[in-house]
Amino acid sequence: MQKVIGEQKKAFMTGNETAAWAALAAGAEMMFGYPITPQNEIMHYWTRLAPKYGRGFLQTEDEISAGFTVCGSVQSGKKAFTATAGPGNVLMQEPFGMAEGMRLPLVAVIQQRGGPSSGTVVYSQQEVGLTTYGGNGEGFRIVYSTATHQEIYDYVIKGFNTAWKYRFPVFILGDGYQAKMREPLEMYNPEDRGIEMVPTYPLLGLGGKIGQDREPAHLCNIYSLEEELNEVVLKFAAEYEAISPELVEYEERMCEDADIIILSHGVVSRAADDAVKELRAQGIKAGYFRPITLRPFPEKQLREAIRKSGASKLLVAESAYGQLYRLTRQEIYGETIDMETLFMPAVGIIDFDIIQKVKSIL
Amino acid sequence: MSLIKIALAGEGGQGVQSIAEILAEAAYNEGKQTIYIPNFGLEQRGGVSIAFIQFSDKRIGAPKFNKADVVIALSERAVDRTIGFSDQNTLYVYDSGFKVGQDELPSEAKQIIGLPAIETANNELHPRVFNIIIMGAVIGLTNVVTFEAAKAALESKLGYKFEKNPDLRELNFRALEIGKQMAEKSLKEGVTTNA
Amino acid sequence: MIEPATPKSWYLPSKPHKFCPGCGHGIVLKALGEVIDEMEIQDKLIFGCDIGCSLLSWNFFACDTTQTHHGRTTPVMVGIKRSRPELVCVGYMGDGGGYSIGSQHLVNSAVRNEKVTLILVNNTNYGMTGGQMAPTTLPGQKTETTPYGRDVEQTGYPTKGPEFIAALTSDNAYVARATVSKYKQLKRFIKNALRNQIEGNGFSFVEVLSTCPTNWRTNAKQTWSFLEDQMEQYYPVGELKNPFGKGDK
Numbered sequence: 172m173q174k175v176i177g178e179q180k181k182a183f184m185t186g187n188e189t190a191a192w193a194a195l196a197a198g199a200e201m202m203f204g205y206p207i208t209p210q211n212e213i214m215h216y217w218t219r220l221a222p223k224y225g226r227g228f229l230q231t232e233d234e235i236s237a238g239f240t241v242c243g244s245v246q247s248g249k250k251a252f253t254a255t256a257g258p259g260n261v262l263m264q265e266p267f268g269m270a271e272g273m274r275l276p277l278v279a280v281i282q283q284r285g286g287p288s289s290g291t292v293v294y295s296q297q298e299v300g301l302t303t304y305g306g307n308g309e310g311f312r313i314v315y316s317t318a319t320h321q322e323i324y325d326y327v328i329k330g331f332n333t334a335w336k337y338r339f340p341v342f343i344l345g346d347g348y349q350a351k352m353r354e355p356l357e358m359y360n361p362e363d364r365g366i367e368m369v370p371t372y373p374l375l376g377l378g379g380k381i382g383q384d385r386e387p388a389h390l391c392n393i394y395s396l397e398e399e400l401n402e403v404v405l406k407f408a409a410e411y412e413a414i415s416p417e418l419v420e421y422e423e424r425m426c427e428d429a430d431i432i433i434l435s436h437g438v439v440s441r442a443a444d445d446a447v448k449e450l451r452a453q454g455i456k457a458g459y460f461r462p463i464t465l466r467p468f469p470e471k472q473l474r475e476a477i478r479k480s481g482a483s484k485l486l487v488a489e490s491a492y493g494q495l496y497r498l499t500r501q502e503i504y505g506e507t508i509d510m511e512t513l514f515m516p517a518v519g520i521i522d523f524d525i526i527q528k529v530k531s532i533l
Numbered sequence: 534m535s536l537i538k539i540a541l542a543g544e545g546g547q548g549v550q551s552i553a554e555i556l557a558e559a560a561y562n563e564g565k566q567t568i569y570i571p572n573f574g575l576e577q578r579g580g581v582s583i584a585f586i587q588f589s590d591k592r593i594g595a596p597k598f599n600k601a602d603v604v605i606a607l608s609e610r611a612v613d614r615t616i617g618f619s620d621q622n623t624l625y626v627y628d629s630g631f632k633v634g635q636d637e638l639p640s641e642a643k644q645i646i647g648l649p650a651i652e653t654a655n656n657e658l659h660p661r662v663f664n665i666i667i668m669g670a671v672i673g674l675t676n677v678v679t680f681e682a683a684k685a686a687l688e689s690k691l692g693y694k695f696e697k698n699p700d701l702r703e704l705n706f707r708a709l710e711i712g713k714q715m716a717e718k719s720l721k722e723g724v725t726t727n728a
Numbered sequence: 729m730i731e732p733a734t735p736k737s738w739y740l741p742s743k744p745h746k747f748c749p750g751c752g753h754g755i756v757l758k759a760l761g762e763v764i765d766e767m768e769i770q771d772k773l774i775f776g777c778d779i780g781c782s783l784l785s786w787n788f789f790a791c792d793t794t795q796t797h798h799g800r801t802t803p804v805m806v807g808i809k810r811s812r813p814e815l816v817c818v819g820y821m822g823d824g825g826g827y828s829i830g831s832q833h834l835v836n837s838a839v840r841n842e843k844v845t846l847i848l849v850n851n852t853n854y855g856m857t858g859g860q861m862a863p864t865t866l867p868g869q870k871t872e873t874t875p876y877g878r879d880v881e882q883t884g885y886p887t888k889g890p891e892f893i894a895a896l897t898s899d900n901a902y903v904a905r906a907t908v909s910k911y912k913q914l915k916r917f918i919k920n921a922l923r924n925q926i927e928g929n930g931f932s933f934v935e936v937l938s939t940c941p942t943n944w945r946t947n948a949k950q951t952w953s954f955l956e957d958q959m960e961q962y963y964p965v966g967e968l969k970n971p972f973g974k975g976d977k
Contacts, residue, residue: 201811229810232836236803239796239833243807246794247774247815251807269797375774375792375808376815382790387739389787391795393779395574576784577856577942578748 172198172361172368175224180358186349189320190280191216192358193327194252198368199278201227201251203240207259208292209347210282214254234259238266238277245275246390248373250331254280256347257290260298260305267340268306272392274407276334276341276371280327283346285517294347295517296437299494302342303466309404311411313337313418314466316344316436320356322463323349328361328368335369337414344465346490348438348519411467421469422461425451426476429458431484431529432508434473436462436495439488439520446525457529458482465495470502477508484532488513488525534565534590537677538598541667542583542615543607545573548664551690553584556671559678559686560588570596581614588677603675605667607650612637624674626716646719653711662708669712674720683709735761737770739790746784750951752908752938753781756849757788759915760818764791767922773816774808776801778825781855785820799830802837805844816925817844824854826935827863827887834889834933838896841930845921848889848933851940852959859943863887866962871943886962890935894968900924902932903969908939909956910965920972929971937963 175195182189190213194202202221204214214230221228231237237253244251255263260281270277283298285291304310313333315326326343334341361368374390381387394400422440425447426432435443440461450457460476462469477485485508489495492514500510513520513528543549550571557569565588572583587593600620606612606627619625619639627633629647638645648670654663665687672683687705688695695702734740738761747753764770773791777783779798786795796804805819826834826848837844853871854860860873864886868877878886894903902924906914914936921932937959941951 201807203807227810229806231803231806232832235800236806236833236836239800239803240807240810242796243776243794243804244811246804247808247812249811251811265797266800269800273794373812375794376772376812377792379771381771381792387790388792389739390793391783391786392797393575393783393795395580575856576746576748577781577858579746 173224174360174362176358176360181355182358183353183355184320185212185351185353186320186323186345187212187282187351188216189323189356190254190327190343190345191220193324195220195224195226196358196360197328197331198250199226199252199331200249201229201241201244203229203231203237203244203251203253205231205234205237205255205259207234207256209284209294209350210254210256210280212350213280234262235265238263239269241277241279242266242269242273242275245277246374247376248371250335250371252278252280252331254282256282257284257286257298258288260301264301264306267312268308269392270340271306271308271311273390274338275374276338278327278330278334278341278343280343280345282350283344291517292347294490294519296346296439296490297492297494297516298344299465299489299491299498302344303498309408310466311407312340312342312466314342314344314464315420316463316465317349318437318440318461320349320354324356324358328366332366332369333418335371339411344437346438415467418464419467419469419472420463421472422459422463423472423476424459426458426460426480426482428456429480429482430456431486431533432458432460432476432480432482433486433488433525433529434460434495434499435488436465439490442520442522443488443525445522446529449522449526450529455529455533465498468498468502473499473503474506477503477506482508484509484511486511486513486525486529486532488520488528490515490518490520492516534588534677536587536589536591536593537603537675538601539586539588539603539605539671539675539677540583540601540615540618541586541605541671542581542611544610545576545578545580545582547582547607549582549584549607552664552668552671553586555686555690556668556678556683557586558690559682562686563678563682565589565678566591566593568593568596581608581610583611583614603671605671607667609633609637626670626674648715648719650712650715653715654708658708658711659704662705665705665708666712666715669709670716672709673713673716680709680713734758735765737761737764737773737789737791739787742787745788747781748940748942750939750941750948751781752851752936752940753785753849755908755911756847756914756936756938757785759911759918760847761789763915763918763922764789767919767926769816769922769926772814773818774805776805776817776819778821778830780822780825780857782820782822782825782849783856799825799828799833801825802830802833802844802846805846806837806842809842809844813843816922818922819844819846821846821848822855823848823850823852823862823864823887827889834893835896838893838901838931838933841898841901843925843928843930845925845932846934847918847921848935849938850889850935850963851938853940853943855940855943864889864963866958888963890933890968893933897931897969899969900929900971901969902929902967902971904933904967905935905937905963905965907937907955907960907965909937909952909960913965917967920967920970924971935963937965
């Protein structure tokens, strides 16, 4: 595969630029996109890099088209991706639904912004519900919530592999802060780290002579009878559940003896990490739990952390009004731990906010 | 009346949904509880058309059911689609006009009856009232509605056509009567196989 | 039993097809099938269909086919063509999929001169959903959502698609309107459209005037009359843009 990084390269750049480089390094062949803040720069960097590496790009007429052109592209066997945010994410639920229904290896980078509606162009964690369970499907998607630029780089590469190996749509869920901030990371070619990129293959235009070498491919996402669709959905569910254990990723610190576990995801987990360290320094036994995959959710691991810690409280901190909270509650139903919330929709959360909240509830 | 579940199935265009609607309306007019739900595939014409109708004195639960009290299948494809609805309590009725092998009929049924409805319509009445014969047969088999209520509902739905051509009224009511008698006769006679 | 001669690119296990008696889709798809055979492109043809009656063509051809969402066939074809230009991409849709929900994609793909071929079947109503008004419903025409006849004051005038597409596209696009009542011409237009894609010139678009006796509630005679005496009078048939030569009527 084409090596795009000279040698392991230390870099200091924005999250958007990171995403573009990662897609390049992962061997992405096509990007389809539509401008919406705060992810525009992914397209800006991609359009500058793409011609140098023989990759393709099309700015489509809207996000609906961006999603559907990716669907067509992956059906034809090309590694394609898109990126969006906010209202664009809402529009893309239609093509994301097609990817779920037809098991297409679609990859999308989501840089959350304020919502609902146009909200802000800046930041939030308000697209959790949408990205995990949007559209008219059952949420058979894989969602990686990144917290650092290194993770953006790592998970974009991993995302393509997950998509092409398992054929569920994959989302790299970032946000406007990650998109625009600069921080150091290390870029690399996957093979230099022993990462083998899953080969692509077409679902249409399979080559050979139809009727002689093979039958024609007839792909559909609509069925005549309720029973047919019931079977399809159950089959997808079984596959999804079977692979979930190997896909789940999470981070857990200091939960063995915690009185209170702080649960957060994405960029907020960095503040949570600081908060936990500071609380411990002050003699408060705080623990840290961070789902990296929101889908599939590390439900077993969270239950285990709660059980072994004997913690009396679980504090969910998010820049939204309950999206992570609802997701968590549904996943750990039956746990009797007290669930507390720190909802700060559309604004950033710092360690001080979490520390203050913890002290007020303990 | 305790709950009665009827599944009517035929080729799109045979008029299955029309009679289901009229029967449901008749039952409603008699103060009964009734639910009727159509079921079909994507295409506008052709394909198998199924009507699920339920009648009761009490509020009816789910609109669909797994096993029917009465199944009426009006084509080979309809038989294929509906044998799953038959169990040891089901009265399974099919039109004896088309050839159905023994192994294609349901393995479990209370009674399997072949009615020569299509043949009767073609030879004695008019092909277009075939579905009204079937409607009469449903009444003869189950008495879900009174004959009078059925006639009234038929008049209400097709009255505008009868206005233009009064002979049609006569034809349809005869078809209804013939269907009812045909069904009552075959119930008495027991299992009827292919003629 | 005599079996009808069918194009080699037709997929026989899905026949007889599910279109209504008297529907024009069968004619259009036959013409397309014959053209695919004559141009010998069966193995590299990608057929995309929309929702609506066109979806019944999802397993019609012995060609790789993808059924898409309503109005989204165009971008899916664009995605495929941009990714694998050696494939011949044909998007098949109705008047709603093209001129209503899909118009955004149609217009922009035309402007960008995307090298795909779109065939749009115009039967002046939304057939599969039960006969609602379409962008192409004629003034005064009764549909399920215009039960008193289309009122142009309220709903505007019928969409003349090839006309506005021709205005938007560059000179090397192919734009035509055919009718199922003129089969040879229909085939010729489809062939020109595909040729335009294969030769790498640009966008190609063929609207085909077609029949829908089911939702028009017309008998055979009335159906043909509506097509020839009304639709063909309102929607002029012919080639509006033809890079291969003078416009052909």
